[in-house]
Structures are given as structure tokens and as C-alpha cells.
Amino acid sequence: MSSGWSWWVIGLVVFNLGVTFCLFVWAPRARVPTLPDGTTGHVWADGTLREGMHRLPRWWIVASLAMYIMAFGYLVLYPGFGNHPGTLDWTSGKELAAATAANAAKLDPVLHRTAAMDVEALAGDAQARRLGERLFVDNCAGCHGRAGLGNPRLGVPNLTDGDWLHGGAAQDITTSIRDGRSGVMPPWNSLGEQTVKGLVQYVLSLSGQTYEADSAAAGEPIFKAICTACHGPEGKGIAQLGGPNLTDAIWLYGGTQEAVETSIRDGRQGHMPALGARLSDGDIHLLAGYVHHLSARGNSTAR
Numbered sequence: 536m537s538s539g540w541s542w543w544v545i546g547l548v549v550f551n552l553g554v555t556f557c558l559f560v561w562a563p564r565a566r567v568p569t570l571p572d573g574t575t576g577h578v579w580a581d582g583t584l585r586e587g588m589h590r591l592p593r594w595w596i597v598a599s600l601a602m603y604i605m606a607f608g609y610l611v612l613y614p615g616f617g618n619h620p621g622t623l624d625w626t627s628g629k630e631l632a633a634a635t636a637a638n639a640a641k642l643d644p645v646l647h648r649t650a651a652m653d654v655e656a657l658a659g660d661a662q663a664r665r666l667g668e669r670l671f672v673d674n675c676a677g678c679h680g681r682a683g684l685g686n687p688r689l690g691v692p693n694l695t696d697g698d699w700l701h702g703g704a705a706q707d708i709t710t711s712i713r714d715g716r717s718g719v720m721p722p723w724n725s726l727g728e729q730t731v732k733g734l735v736q737y738v739l740s741l742s743g744q745t746y747e748a749d750s751a752a753a754g755e756p757i758f759k760a761i762c763t764a765c766h767g768p769e770g771k772g773i774a775q776l777g778g779p780n781l782t783d784a785i786w787l788y789g790g791t792q793e794a795v796e797t798s799i800r801d802g803r804q805g806h807m808p809a810l811g812a813r814l815s816d817g818d819i820h821l822l823a824g825y826v827h828h829l830s831a832r833g834n835s836t837a838r
């Protein structure tokens with residue numbers, strides 16, 4: 536603060552505290568003329584309401600005095616009186632630094648321990664899971680849901696089903712979180728309405744749903760010519776390209792005829808942001824452990 540502003544603030548503080556303190560000293564002594572019945576003589580509502588006159592209660596005077604003492608004490612101890620730093624030398628920056636250091640002193644040994652564990656071990660460690668869950672709720676739940684069940688309307692995958700677009704090994708999960716993932720499914724409307732219909736029926740047949748045999752038979756050669764490049768020769772997916780398995784009952788965008796048709800006709804571009812810039816390596820490691828735990832737990836209960 537420049538010295539001009541400092542004096543401005545000092546002036547304001549002195550003026551405000553001075554004026555209110557003068558009022559405080561003057562008010563209990565002030566004599567207000569009263570009538571013999573103890574009222575001031577002011578009358579409202581045709582005489583129904585008369586203005587009484589009472590002295591300030593003692594507790595109010597004591598409380599106000601205590602407040603003045605606290606205000607002056609504060610201005611001596613803490614910053615507030617222009618550039619005067621306060622005798623305690625307190626700043627919000629120093630308080631934050633102290634709190635951060637105290638937090639780190641508690642957390643560092645824990646992070647040191649978890650950093651040395653592999654992802655599978657983290658999934659089995661209660662303390663690591665608790666930390667991972669906190670990080671998941673703060674950074675991932677907005678898209679993946681609090682329980683990690685995903686959202687088919689937005690193409691966000693379920694992380695608890697043990698099925699992976701980009702691989703479920705510890706390294707794959709870590710890469711998904713740190714570098715993000717983008718699924719690129721091109722739109723195929725240019726193939727024509729009839730061909731898209733055939734492809735839809737063939738995809739339905741792959742996943743064991745009811746389908747129209749003639750239409751699916753027409754779609755099969757086109758699927759084998761184009762779609763296998765990313766979805767694998769049998770439609771079972773290719774993790775390196777993020778091409779999902781189309782033969783299971785697990786769908787990123789839904790497995791109804793309409794949803795499959797929309798996927799094929801309009802394409803899909805799911806995007807998982809890279810969180811490496813926002814989260815530390817230690818946090819990403821804990822998250823990978825937590826995601827591993829979610830998928831292992833989902834495997835054992837949901838199927």
C-alpha cells in the first residue's frame with residue numbers, strides 16, 4: 536500500500552472509531568427532557584402510542600466497551616491500521632503456508648508409503664482407497680458418477696464392470712488418467728441409409744440381440760471390410776484404438792437399435808480429459824488404485 540493510501544485508511548479508522556466512541560461516551564450522560572410520567576411527550580396514533588424514555592442498559596454499555604477494547608487490540612496486533620503490520624506479524628499468506636506445511640507433514644509419510652506400492656496393492660489397502668475415493672469424488676465423479684457407473688447419454692464408461700475400452704492393466708489405467716483418451720468413431724451416413732440399416736442389424740446380431748437376418752447378412756461384408764479395422768476381426772474391440780467390443784452386453788452409448796444406429800450413422804467422439812497437468816503423480820497413482828478396486832469389486836458382485 537502506498538503511504539497515501541495508508542494515511543487514507545488510518546484517517547478512516549480514526550474518524551469512524553472516534554465518532555462512534557464520542558457517541559458512546561456522550562449517550563449515557565445526555566439529558567433528554569421528559570414529562571412527569573417518564574415519556575418524552577412524542578405521541579402517535581391519536582395518543583395510543585407514547586414514546587418512553589429508558590437509560591441504556593448496563594450490559595449494553597459493558598458489551599460496547601469490550602468491543603472498543605477488542606477493536607483497538609486488533610489494530611495493534613494485526614494489520615488494519617494503514618501500513619502498520621501488527622505486532623504479531625500475521626499475514627494470510629503465512630497462515631496458508633503454515634497450514635499447508637502442517638498438512639504435508641501429516642500426508643507426506645502416507646504418500647511416501649503409497650508411492651512405493653503397485654496399483655493392485657493400493658486397491659487392497661484401506662487407507663489408499665480412502666484417499667483415492669476422495670480424489671475420485673473431487674475430480675472424476677462429475678463425469679463417471681460417484682460410484683463410477685458412467686453415463687451412457689454422454690458416452691462416459693462404467694469403470695466398475697471390468698470391461699475396458701483402453702485396457703485395464705495398471706499402466707493402461709494410469710495412462711487413461713494422466714494423458715486422457717479420445718475415442719474416434721467416424722460417421723458412416725455417407726454409406727447410405729440401407730447400408731447403415733444392414734450394419735445396425737449385423738451389430739445387433741453380434742451382441743446376441745434379436746435382429747433381421749436378411750439385413751444383417753447384407754451388413755456383414757461391409758462390417759468385415761470397414762469396421763474390423765478398429766473393432767477387431769470378430770468385433771471384439773481393439774484396446775490400442777479404443778474401439779469397443781461390440782459382442783458383449785456392455786455399451787458405451789447404449790445397445791438399443793436406436794442407440795446403435797445413432798452411433799453408426801452420426802459417429803461418436805468420447806473425450807476423457809488429460810488430468811496429468813492438474814493432479815500430481817502421487818494422486819494419479821492413488822486414483823489408478825481406486826479405479827482398479829472399483830473394477831475388481833464390480834467384477835465380483837455384478838456378474
Ligand code: HEC
Binds near residue numbers: 703716
Ligand atoms: C469430462 C468428463 C470426464 C472426467 C472429468 C473424467 N473422465 Fe474418465 N473418461 C471420460 C470419457 C468420456 C471416457 C471415455 C473416452 C473414450 O470414449 O475413449 C473416459 C475414460 C476413462 C478411462 C478408460 C476406461 C476404459 O474403459 O478404458 C478411465 C480409467 C477413466 N476415464 C478414469 C477417470 C478418472 C480416474 C478420472 C478422474 C481423475 C476421470 N476419468 C475423469 C470422461 C471423463
Ligand code: HEC
Binds near residue numbers: 721764777795805
Ligand atoms: C477409426 C476406427 C473405427 C472405425 C473404422 C469404426 N469404429 Fe465404431 N467405434 C470406434 C471407437 C473408437 C468407438 C468408441 C467411441 C468413443 O469412445 O466415444 C466406436 C464406437 C462404436 C459403436 C458404439 C459402441 C458402444 O459401446 O456404444 C458402435 C455401435 C460402432 N462403433 C460400430 C461401428 C461400425 C458398424 C463400424 C463400421 C461401419 C465402425 N464402428 C467403424 C472406432 C471405429
